[in-house]
Each structure stands twice: as C-alpha cells, then as structure tokens.
Amino acid sequence: MTAVPLSVLDLVPVSSGSTPAEALHRSIDLAQHAERAGYARYWLAEHHLNPGVAGSAPNTVIGAVAAATSTIRVGSAATLVGNVRGLQIAETFGTLAALYGPRIDLGLGRSGAPAPGAPKSPPPGPVADEVVDGLLVPAPFTFRVAPGSRFALQGELLGRVPGDVERFEGDLALIRELFAGTWSPDGSVVEAPPATGAPVELWIHGSTGGASARAAGSLGLPYGANYHTSPGTVLASVRAYRDAFRPGVLDAPHVIVSADVVVAPTADEAEELALGYGQWVHSIRSGAGAIAYPTPDEARSAPLSVEASAAVADRLATRFVGDAGHVADRLETLRRVTGADELLVTTITHEHAARVRSYELLATEWARRSASAVPATV
Numbered sequence: 208m209t210a211v212p213l214s215v216l217d218l219v220p221v222s223s224g225s226t227p228a229e230a231l232h233r234s235i236d237l238a239q240h241a242e243r244a245g246y247a248r249y250w251l252a253e254h255h256l257n258p259g260v261a262g263s264a265p266n267t268v269i270g271a272v273a274a275a276t277s278t279i280r281v282g283s284a285a286t287l288v289g290n291v292r293g294l295q296i297a298e299t300f301g302t303l304a305a306l307y308g309p310r311i312d313l314g315l316g317r318s319g320a321p322a323p324g325a326p327k328s329p330p331p332g333p334v335a336d337e338v339v340d341g342l343l344v345p346a347p348f349t350f351r352v353a354p355g356s357r358f359a360l361q362g363e364l365l366g367r368v369p370g371d372v373e374r375f376e377g378d379l380a381l382i383r384e385l386f387a388g389t390w391s392p393d394g395s396v397v398e399a400p401p402a403t404g405a406p407v408e409l410w411i412h413g414s415t416g417g418a419s420a421r422a423a424g425s426l427g428l429p430y431g432a433n434y435h436t437s438p439g440t441v442l443a444s445v446r447a448y449r450d451a452f453r454p455g456v457l458d459a460p461h462v463i464v465s466a467d468v469v470v471a472p473t474a475d476e477a478e479e480l481a482l483g484y485g486q487w488v489h490s491i492r493s494g495a496g497a498i499a500y501p502t503p504d505e506a507r508s509a510p511l512s513v514e515a516s517a518a519v520a521d522r523l524a525t526r527f528v529g530d531a532g533h534v535a536d537r538l539e540t541l542r543r544v545t546g547a548d549e550l551l552v553t554t555i556t557h558e559h560a561a562r563v564r565s566y567e568l569l570a571t572e573w574a575r576r577s578a579s580a581v582p583a584t585v
Contacts, residue, residue, distance in 0.1 A: 210577035211542055213570065214248035215241045216284055216435075216465055216553040219262035220487075223499040223557065227261035231268065233559045234261075238272045240563050242279040244570035248312060249276070250284035250551065255361040259487065259497035266299050273307035282312025284431055284465075284551070285412040289319045290365045293378035294399060297385040301402030309406035314431055315379060316412045317419045320352070320362075322370030332415075332439040336524075339442065342544040345521035347439030348492070356494025376422060383409065383426075409456070410463075415440045416447030424448045427455020434541060435465040435553055438525040445545050463549040466541055467526040469556060470565040474529045480556045480565070481528045482506040487555070488519045502557045531572035538573075 217237065221230045238249045249272055251265035262268065265283050273281045286296055296313070304311045332347040352358045384390035388403040412431035413419030423430040430448045434441040445462055452460045467484075471477035483506035490498040493515075501509070511519070527537040538550055552569065556562045 210580045211547060212247035212549045213245075213538075213573050214250065214280075214463065214549060214551045215246050215566065216250050216252060216551045217262070218252045218254065218260055218553065218555065219268065220497075220555045221259050221261050221499050222559070223501050223505060225499070230261040231271075233562075234268060235271055235275045236559070237563055237566070238276055238279065238281070241566055241570075242276045244567050245574055246279060246566070246570060247549065248280040248282065248551075250282050250312065250314065252284055253287050253290070253316075254497070255365070256357045257491070257497035259490065259499045266303070269311070270303055270306065273303065273311070278310070280310045280312050280408070281307070282408070282410075283314045284312075284410070285314040285316030287316045287318045288375050288378045289317075289367060289371050293381040294385065296378075297382045297402035297405075298399055300407045301386070301400070301405035304405040304407050305401040311406075312408045312410060313382075314410040314412050315375075315382070317372060317375040317422075319367050319372030320369045321372055332443050336521075340544050341540045343438070343525055344442055345439045345524060347437065348518075348521055350492070353494050357496040358494055375418065379411075379422060379426075413444055413448075416443035420444050420447035421451040424451025424460070425453055425455075427453055427457045429457060429461040429463070431551065432462055432464045432545065432547075434525065434545070435467040435551075436522075438521055441545060445547075449546075461548045462546065463551050464541060464545045464547040465551040465553060466538060467522070468534050468538070468552050468554055468565070468569065469526070469528045470531050470534050470554070470568045471561070472530065472568070474533065477528045477530065477534075477565075479503050480558075480561050481526065483557060484526060484555065485511050485516065485519050485523055488522045489515045492518055500555055500557050531568045534569060535572045535576060539576075 217234050219230050219234045221227055241249055251268050252262050253265045254260045255263050269281050300313045336345045385399045385402045390397055410429045410431055411419050411423035414433045414437040432441050432444045449460050469477050469481045482503040483501040487500050527534045554562055554565045
C-alpha cells in the first residue's frame, strides 16, 4: 500500500430528533477528534434548503472549526462559484487566513445551468456498471432539476440564471489575481485586503471530465474528484484533469478523491449503522430536500420502493461499509485505480458517537498500514 493522507468531508448532517444547532456543534467536536486522529484536512460542503443538512454556510463553519483546532487544514469542498461573487470569495478566505494562518483551503466548484442552446456534453462515463481493477464504476446517474424542486428554488433565491455557469473561468481568474495582488482592470493594480497575499491553498472540484477538470489541469492546480456523489464519472474526471495538466501552481498533477464510508468494530454493526443512507440520498436526489438522517429502526420502518431503490443504487453500491480492515482495503482499491494522492472520507450515521468512532477506527487502521508501507529512515 502507498501511504496517502486521509481527510474529512463534513456535510453537517442533522439527525432525526436533533436540530441544526446540535449538528453544527457536533461538527466542531468531530473536527477536534479528526485533528487528534491525524486527518490532514477538514473540509465543509455547501448545501441549501435541506432540513437534514446544516451546512448551508460553510465559510462561517470553517471559521468556527479553525478556531477550535490548531494544526488540521480547514476549508471548503466546495464553495460554489455563481452563488457568490469572486470578490466576496477572495475577501472571505483572505479573512480566514488572516485569522487562522496558512492552513485554509479554498475549494471552488462550478455550478449552474448552461445557456439555452448550449451544446450538450457527451456521456461522461460507462453506459453500464463495470468493475475496473476491483473498483465498481456504475453507470452515471442522470440528474434532472424539476420545476419546484429544492434545487430549482435555491437557484431562484440565489439569483442563478441560465448561462451563469459560464462565469466560472472569469471568477476563477479574478480570485487568483486578487490573492496574488495583481488584479489590474484599468492598468493599475487594485488590491482587496485581506485577500492580497493571503496564504490560501486553492483547489478546483469536479464530478465529470468537463470544464472544471480541464481548468484545474490547465492551471496546474490540485483537483478534487467525487467518487462519493458521482461514482460513475470519477475515472473520466481524473483522466480529463491529468490530460489537461500543465505545470503551474504545481509541477505535477495532484488529486484528492472522495468516498462514503462507515466503519465499526464488526461488519454487522457497520451495516446496522449504515441503514438510512438510501432514504437520505433519495430525499436529495428526488429534489424534496435532505431529510433528517433516520435511525436504523426508522429506516427499517420506511423501506424504499423498487423505483426509489433503483434511483440510489449507485450510491449504495459504492459506499464502503464494514470493519476497519475491510474499508481500508476498499479505499486502497479506490486509491490504486484513480491514482489518488489523497483520499477524502465522508461518514454519516445517526448517532454522533458512532460517527466519531468510525473516523477514529479508520484513522488507526490507515496509520498502521501507512507505517508499514514507509521504510524507516536512519
């Protein structure tokens, strides 16, 4: 096994019977446990209008997590360009770096609808499920935004319009120039403190082999590929990034790949803890908005229909659930097949203590394997 860092992706899930406030405080607690366990990064995602997800303001939570920790890198995965202007993004993350030092990561995501009549991209992955060197790569899920869905409503409330996804490259260039202190709209440099010179590590995140992957590669930036939300397109995504890569910020490509996992002392206990995930994912994909994460008993009492089960089959089949050894084996397969330089782990269980324990068990097993993989130095 090749030793690669593990990091945490936190969606700030709200458990049934709990509140968003409790979920936010539990995220801070989890970050402290993750730092002690040796995780390299703690990243927050951005989601809106979801009762079962309290991560609607990740930039605020980043500050709270950074204040409660001291060594772990803290950042976003991803800050969605289009939901907020490039100047605000640069100033916000410059402020975070000024307050908490050079351990702030800014992950940028491209989102929004294309302009009417824009050419459609070719299919981004296999047309049927396939196994690549031990890794399941399912047929990509076809996502549609239905009128009146939470996705459509959040777009309206955030002022999104068809075609504004094309702002990504321009906002990306602006953010980089503001950080570098070189933005010059009329021939003279305009600074935006505290963004100017801020020691923020910039990433681009993507789910397909499209514009995000190509932009990250062409600029020589590190790239985040999603196996946990879009397992069917992860190989195309990583391939497009590496094909487009030119030395820039980095001399060589650098990829972090995400995965959903649940770890427990035994496989049976892990499977029990993992119940409810299908219902939770379906509530998001259906456009109804994430439900509060159910207990195992609540999940058993409300099984998914055949149609609903089919709609989340790719996510269930690619979630790594079991004891620490089994999950570490699956993560190593993911690392090997994608060539990942880092792995980003997200775990959701109803009970906070079980979630903390899952991360701790995995970190212990990963550290044991990593130690045996790295020759001792004299």
